[in-house]
Amino acid sequence: MSPRQNDPAISDDTVLWRAIPNSHICRGDDGTERSESWAFLSDDSEVSAWIATETDIQTLRARFPNSRIAEFTAGEAREYGNIVARDPVEGDASHVVICPTSGKPAKRIRKDARRLASKARLLP
Amino acid sequence: MGEKDMSYAVLEPIRPQLQKPAQSQWGRVTSLFAAPWVLEALDRIAGLARLPRNWDGYGSPQIDTRAIAAARRFVASVAFDSLPFPHIAPVLGGSVGLHWRCGDRELEFTFQPDGAVEFLKVMGPDLDREESMEEGTLRRETETAGLKLLLWMVGTR
Numbered sequence: 001m002s003p004r005q006n007d008p009a010i011s012d013d014t015v016l017w018r019a020i021p022n023s024h025i026c027r028g029d030d031g032t033e034r035s036e037s038w039a040f041l042s043d044d045s046e047v048s049a050w051i052a053t054e055t056d057i058q059t060l061r062a063r064f065p066n067s068r069i070a071e072f073t074a075g076e077a078r079e080y081g082n083i084v085a086r087d088p089v090e091g092d093a094s095h096v097v098i099c100p101t102s103g104k105p106a107k108r109i110r111k112d113a114r115r116l117a118s119k120a121r122l123l124p
Numbered sequence: 125m126g127e128k129d130m131s132y133a134v135l136e137p138i139r140p141q142l143q144k145p146a147q148s149q150w151g152r153v154t155s156l157f158a159a160p161w162v163l164e165a166l167d168r169i170a171g172l173a174r175l176p177r178n179w180d181g182y183g184s185p186q187i188d189t190r191a192i193a194a195a196r197r198f199v200a201s202v203a204f205d206s207l208p209f210p211h212i213a214p215v216l217g218g219s220v221g222l223h224w225r226c227g228d229r230e231l232e233f234t235f236q237p238d239g240a241v242e243f244l245k246v247m248g249p250d251l252d253r254e255e256s257m258e259e260g261t262l263r264r265e266t267e268t269a270g271l272k273l274l275l276w277m278v279g280t281r
Contacts, residue, residue, distance in 0.1 A: 019181060021180045021213075023213045023214055024213055026223060037232060038215045038221050038234070042182070042216060043217050048182060064181040065181075066179075067180075067181060107260075110242065110259050111251075115251045115252070
């Protein structure tokens, strides 16, 4: 499979949603919640997300029943060494994948997952 | 000497170490049963085995029994009172995750089915600083190496 290419048509301010398993949400001492870094890692280095304006949150919630929805922007994903590419699956054109940029050192992947997890906002 | 007696003879040198730790850098290490969080943590980790395939909705496999066993061994080996309860989570690839936080220091461990343990140290709230995080993989003597990391987190190293 050829490497994914960043899609410049997905602007940096495009809002993305990712379903986060409840087990990947931790609480700080002050009670604030955030995603664990594991929520932004994938075995195949392709992390699924959906373009918010092209899907609806109820559909996503129904598909991932034991999860919360985390919101972040394509720009935030790119800021941490990723590309954002469309990946329509099963007729769902809103699906995108977030992948490490070409040549990104493996040791940075986990750190950047932690950074993106901190930036992502968990929706109520 | 029967088989039972042999077993006792092997275990004997270990028991005093668990019941009365030496007064050294390991002085914070206490009995397995003295740290109240340990038994619950062991149960929760064991419970990850009941998760079905695709527990995350992204097609992840069931949690591997070897990863569960490794995580439980590790928790049992770091049973000291000053350690807070870890966040315990299933992780993609059949792995087990443990996340500890102590002030502005954090430690994430990912126990993989092949025996490797990945760790991520987080130092301070400003994650954009390159030096704010350190990652690595423990492949040998993972319990000792992991304990040293935890001692760093609680501020004794």
